[in-house]
Amino acid sequence: MTEEAAAPEGAETVKATDRPTTGRGFGPPGGIPGDKSMNFGPSAKRLLRRLRPHRVQVGGVVLLAIASVVLSVLGPKLLGRATDIIFAGAIGKQFPAGLTKQQVIDQARAGGNSRLADLLQGIDLIPGVGIDFDALRNVLLMVLGLYVGSFLLSWLQAYILNGVVQQTVFDLRGEVEDKLNRLPLSYFDGAPRGELLSRVTNDIDNISTSLQQTLSQLLTSLLLVIGTLTMMFVVSPLLALIALVSIPISMIVTGVIAKRSQARFVAQWRHTGALNGQIEEAFTGHELVKVFGRQKEIEAEFAKKNEELYQASFGAQFISGLIMPLMMFVGNLNYVVIAVVGGLRVASGQLSLGDVQAFIQYSRQFTQPLTQVASMANLLQSGVASAERVFEVLDAKEQVPDDATPETVTQARGRVEFEHVSFAYDADKPLITDLSLVAEPGMTVAIVGPTGAGKTTLVNLIMRFYELNAGRITLDGVDITELTRYDLRRRIGMVLQDTWLFGGTIRDNILYGNLDATEDDMLAAAKATYVDRFVHSLPDGYDTVIDEEGSNVSAGEKQLLTIARAFLADPQLLILDEATSSVDTRTEVLVQRAMAALRSDRTSFVIAHRLSTIRDADLILVMENGAIVEQGTHDHLRALNGAYARLYDAQFSGATTTHDPEDRTTAPGQPALHS
Known part of the structure; x- marks a missing residue:
C-alpha cells in the first residue's frame, strides 16, 4: 500500500490501520502503544473506580451480601445444636430414668471414671430420655430456612452485580469507541490493526469476565471470613486463635506468587495482541502471500509468536495455579490442629460435641474463602493486565480539539490557500517547508511527483488529518483550524487509490x-459513474451484499463504487487520489468523463501517477521531497524541460536499457520505479 492511502474521518479513519507500520517513505514514526505495565494496585483501583456511577446498586449488593453471609454463618451453630440434641438423647437413654444429670456425674466419678464425668458435664442430657425429635425437627427447619434465605439473597446480589458489571463494560466500550474517534490519524498509522482490535475486543471481554467472576466472590469471601471468624470466637476463643495462624501464612503465599505471575499475565496479553496483529496481516494480504510463496515464512512467524504466547500463558497460569494447592495444604494443616485440640476439649467437658462440629465447619468456611480468593488471583491479575492495555488506549494523546466557538464558511466558493505551510511527521525530518499556493474556485489542481514526495500529505493537511507545524490553510478565507472537523470534511469528497x-x-x-x-x-x-452498467449483471442488483473486503466484486468495480459514493456526496472540494488506478483502459475513459462532470464548478485536487489523466488540469504541481519544484499547465511544464518533463518522458518514451544481459541495475538515464 502506498504513501497515498489516506482515509477520511470516522469509519474510514480506522481503515488507515491497513497501512504497513514500517517502510513508509514519509510518515509518522511507527510503533505500537507502549507495553510497559503499570502497577497492579493503581490499575485495579482505576478499574474499580469505574463502578462509581452505580454506587447505589453496589451499596445494595453489599447489604445483600452481608445479609446472606449472616444467615450462612448461623447455620453451623444451629447444626451443632442439632448434634448436641442427638448426642444427648443417645447418651441419656443409657442411664436409668429418675436420676438427675448431677447424680449421674457423681456416680461416674465415684466409680473412678473421671473422663466420662467430664464428658457428661458438657452435655445437656436427661437420664432415661432419648432423642427429642420435636426439638431436632425445629432446629433443622430453622437451618433449612437460613440456607434458603441465604441462597435467595445471594442470587439477588449476583443478579444486581451482573447488571452493574455489564453496564460498566458497556460504558467502557462506548468510551473506547469515542476515544478512537478523537485520536489523530498518526495513532492509527503507528498501531497494527490486529493489536488495536485485540485491545478493544479481547481485552475488554477479559475485563468483563474478570469483574463478573471476582467482584462477587471477593466481597462474599471477605464478609464470610469476618462472619466466620466472629462465630469462631463466640464458640471457642482458643480454637479461633489457632485458626488465625493460617491468615498470615496465606497472605505470604499469595503475595509471593501473585508478584511473580503479574508480569507474565501482562506478557500474555501483549503476545495475544501481537499474534492477532500477525494473523490479521497475513489473512488480509493472503493473495500476496501466495503470489510470492511466503507461506513458510508466515507459518514460521506464526509459530514463533504462538510459542511466545504459549510460554507466557503457561508461565502465568502455572505460577498462579500453585496458589490453590498451597492454600488447601495450609487449610488442611489448620483443620488437623483444630480437630485434635477440639477433641481434647470435648473430652475434658470444656466444649460440647456440637460446638466442636460447628467449629470444624467454621474452620472450613474460614479457609475456603481464603482459598477462593487465592485461586482467583490469576483471573484478577489477568483482568487488571487487560485493563492496563485498554487504559493505554484511553490515555493516548488526542487530536487537537475543535475550537469552542468555531467559524463557518458563509460564502462557499471552494478557494483553498496554503500560506507558508510547514509540516513534518518527525520534528527532525522536515517534509514540507514554507509552502504557499492558491487553488481558485473551480480549478483542477493536479499533484504529481515520485512516491514519498509528499503528495498525499498535502491533501491530508487540507482534510486536517494532521496539524501544521507552521503557517495556515484557509478555505474561502477561513482558517481550517477555526472550523469544526465535521464542517470542514463534509465539504470535501475523497476518492482513494485504495x-x-x-x-x-x-x-x-x-x-x-x-x-x-x-x-x-x-x-x-x-x-x-458507470456503476449501473455492471450492477445489472449481478443476481440481486443493487441489493447484492458485499463483504468488508469486497471480495465478490472486482477491484475496478470497487473503485467505481467509491467514485459513485463521492459523486453522490456532491462536495464543495474534491480530492482524487489516483482514483482510476484499478479500472481498465476503456472504463478509465468513461470514468474520466464522469470525473470531468463531477469536477465541474468544484475545486479539485488530483493526485496522479499516470500523467495522461491530468493534461487538462488548470494547475499542475510537481513535488519533490516535500517542496513544489514546478507549477504550471501541462504545455508550460513540458516546455520548461524540467522535472515534469522527465516524469512525462519516462512514461511515454522507451526506457533505455544496458546491453549487458547480466546487468540488473537501472540504466543511466532510466528513472527509478515509482507507483
Missing part, C-alpha cells in the same frame, strides 16, 4: 456518501 467498502449492499455503500439522498439520486450517481 478502495474501502463495508459489509452491506451495493446500495448502502453508495448511499454512504449522502444518507439523505433519494433512490433517484443514488441511481443517477451510479449511472454517471
Whole structure:
C-alpha cells in the first residue's frame, strides 16, 4: 500500500490501520502503544473506580451480601445444636430414668471414671430420655430456612452485580469507541490493526469476565471470613486463635506468587495482541502471500509468536495455579490442629460435641474463602493486565480539539490557500517547508511527483488529518483550524487509490456518501459513474451484499463504487487520489468523463501517477521531497524541460536499457520505479 492511502474521518479513519507500520517513505514514526505495565494496585483501583456511577446498586449488593453471609454463618451453630440434641438423647437413654444429670456425674466419678464425668458435664442430657425429635425437627427447619434465605439473597446480589458489571463494560466500550474517534490519524498509522482490535475486543471481554467472576466472590469471601471468624470466637476463643495462624501464612503465599505471575499475565496479553496483529496481516494480504510463496515464512512467524504466547500463558497460569494447592495444604494443616485440640476439649467437658462440629465447619468456611480468593488471583491479575492495555488506549494523546466557538464558511466558493505551510511527521525530518499556493474556485489542481514526495500529505493537511507545524490553510478565507472537523470534511469528497467498502449492499455503500439522498439520486450517481452498467449483471442488483473486503466484486468495480459514493456526496472540494488506478483502459475513459462532470464548478485536487489523466488540469504541481519544484499547465511544464518533463518522458518514451544481459541495475538515464 502506498504513501497515498489516506482515509477520511470516522469509519474510514480506522481503515488507515491497513497501512504497513514500517517502510513508509514519509510518515509518522511507527510503533505500537507502549507495553510497559503499570502497577497492579493503581490499575485495579482505576478499574474499580469505574463502578462509581452505580454506587447505589453496589451499596445494595453489599447489604445483600452481608445479609446472606449472616444467615450462612448461623447455620453451623444451629447444626451443632442439632448434634448436641442427638448426642444427648443417645447418651441419656443409657442411664436409668429418675436420676438427675448431677447424680449421674457423681456416680461416674465415684466409680473412678473421671473422663466420662467430664464428658457428661458438657452435655445437656436427661437420664432415661432419648432423642427429642420435636426439638431436632425445629432446629433443622430453622437451618433449612437460613440456607434458603441465604441462597435467595445471594442470587439477588449476583443478579444486581451482573447488571452493574455489564453496564460498566458497556460504558467502557462506548468510551473506547469515542476515544478512537478523537485520536489523530498518526495513532492509527503507528498501531497494527490486529493489536488495536485485540485491545478493544479481547481485552475488554477479559475485563468483563474478570469483574463478573471476582467482584462477587471477593466481597462474599471477605464478609464470610469476618462472619466466620466472629462465630469462631463466640464458640471457642482458643480454637479461633489457632485458626488465625493460617491468615498470615496465606497472605505470604499469595503475595509471593501473585508478584511473580503479574508480569507474565501482562506478557500474555501483549503476545495475544501481537499474534492477532500477525494473523490479521497475513489473512488480509493472503493473495500476496501466495503470489510470492511466503507461506513458510508466515507459518514460521506464526509459530514463533504462538510459542511466545504459549510460554507466557503457561508461565502465568502455572505460577498462579500453585496458589490453590498451597492454600488447601495450609487449610488442611489448620483443620488437623483444630480437630485434635477440639477433641481434647470435648473430652475434658470444656466444649460440647456440637460446638466442636460447628467449629470444624467454621474452620472450613474460614479457609475456603481464603482459598477462593487465592485461586482467583490469576483471573484478577489477568483482568487488571487487560485493563492496563485498554487504559493505554484511553490515555493516548488526542487530536487537537475543535475550537469552542468555531467559524463557518458563509460564502462557499471552494478557494483553498496554503500560506507558508510547514509540516513534518518527525520534528527532525522536515517534509514540507514554507509552502504557499492558491487553488481558485473551480480549478483542477493536479499533484504529481515520485512516491514519498509528499503528495498525499498535502491533501491530508487540507482534510486536517494532521496539524501544521507552521503557517495556515484557509478555505474561502477561513482558517481550517477555526472550523469544526465535521464542517470542514463534509465539504470535501475523497476518492482513494485504495478502495474501502463495508459489509452491506451495493446500495448502502453508495448511499454512504449522502444518507439523505433519494433512490433517484443514488441511481443517477451510479449511472454517471458507470456503476449501473455492471450492477445489472449481478443476481440481486443493487441489493447484492458485499463483504468488508469486497471480495465478490472486482477491484475496478470497487473503485467505481467509491467514485459513485463521492459523486453522490456532491462536495464543495474534491480530492482524487489516483482514483482510476484499478479500472481498465476503456472504463478509465468513461470514468474520466464522469470525473470531468463531477469536477465541474468544484475545486479539485488530483493526485496522479499516470500523467495522461491530468493534461487538462488548470494547475499542475510537481513535488519533490516535500517542496513544489514546478507549477504550471501541462504545455508550460513540458516546455520548461524540467522535472515534469522527465516524469512525462519516462512514461511515454522507451526506457533505455544496458546491453549487458547480466546487468540488473537501472540504466543511466532510466528513472527509478515509482507507483
